Amino acid sequence: MDYADIPNDLRDQLVAQFEERIAADPASPWSDFFRSEIDLLYARKGEAEDRLEDLAIHEDPMVRCHAFQALGQLRQADGKLDEAMTLYQRAALLEGRPGYSLVRQADIHLDRGEFEHAERLHLAVLASLESSDGVIALALAESMGRALAAQGRDAEALEAIKLLGSRYPDLGEFDALLEQYHSRRQ
Numbered sequence: 001m002d003y004a005d006i007p008n009d010l011r012d013q014l015v016a017q018f019e020e021r022i023a024a025d026p027a028s029p030w031s032d033f034f035r036s037e038i039d040l041l042y043a044r045k046g047e048a049e050d051r052l053e054d055l056a057i058h059e060d061p062m063v064r065c066h067a068f069q070a071l072g073q074l075r076q077a078d079g080k081l082d083e084a085m086t087l088y089q090r091a092a093l094l095e096g097r098p099g100y101s102l103v104r105q106a107d108i109h110l111d112r113g114e115f116e117h118a119e120r121l122h123l124a125v126l127a128s129l130e131s132s133d134g135v136i137a138l139a140l141a142e143s144m145g146r147a148l149a150a151q152g153r154d155a156e157a158l159e160a161i162k163l164l165g166s167r168y169p170d171l172g173e174f175d176a177l178l179e180q181y182h183s184r185r186q
Contacts, residue, residue: 002077003040011041029055029063036070049074065094069101081108098124103139110147118147134168141165141174145181157181 006014018034025031032051039048052074055067072087085108092101098121106121122144129137141164148157158181165174 004043006041015041029058029060033066033070045074061094065091065101068094069104072101072104076104076108081111084108098128099133099136100139103136103143106143106147110143110150115147115151118143122147129167131167134171137164137168138171138173138177141177145177149181149184154181154184 015038018038022031022034032055036048036051036055039045039051049071052067052071055063056071058064058067068087068091072084072091075081075087076084085105088101088104088108092098092105095101102121102125106118106125109115109118109121122140125136125140129140141161144160144164145157148154148160158178161174161178161181165171165178168174
């Protein structure tokens with residue numbers, strides 16, 4: 001979903017949540033991430049990018065990693081796939097093991113029709129998932145589902161989503177993703 005497509009009531013709810021987190025520790029670099037999200041929610045992309053660029057040179061490698069990921073998503077949304085790929089690669093170098101950055105790289109390979117390369121990245125992330133990686137698993141399930149469905153492998157897409165969802169039963173988002181794929185098949 002594009003930020004511009006977010007309904008006003010949801011936007012207000014998200015802004016309130018981000019402001020609450022910022023108030024808890026205003027000087028934290030993570031608060032700047034929340035500020036950049038608020039900027040994006042209010043269509044202030046330039047301000048968000050400036051904040052994220054500053055965070056990309058922060059001393060904490062995890063802060064830099066998340067900044068590169070966020071900047072990569074912005075570039076990808078703008079159709080600047082080469083720039084996005086470079087940012088995701090930089091983020092992946094800072095991750096302790098294969099994770100979200102590789103899933104996003106796989107998405108770019110999918111956009112380019114490079115299914116084999118995307119599948120290799122998916123498998124690397126799948127092999128490294130831990131019990132605390134629900135959000136990464138959800139991103140992986142979405143990406144794998146898209147890759148398999150694009151190749152006419154709908155049954156495999158459903159199975160991959162079911163398998164990942166069974167490993168993270170507390171994430172209701174898997175049910176919504178399954179429903180989305182079930183409705184496509186009908």
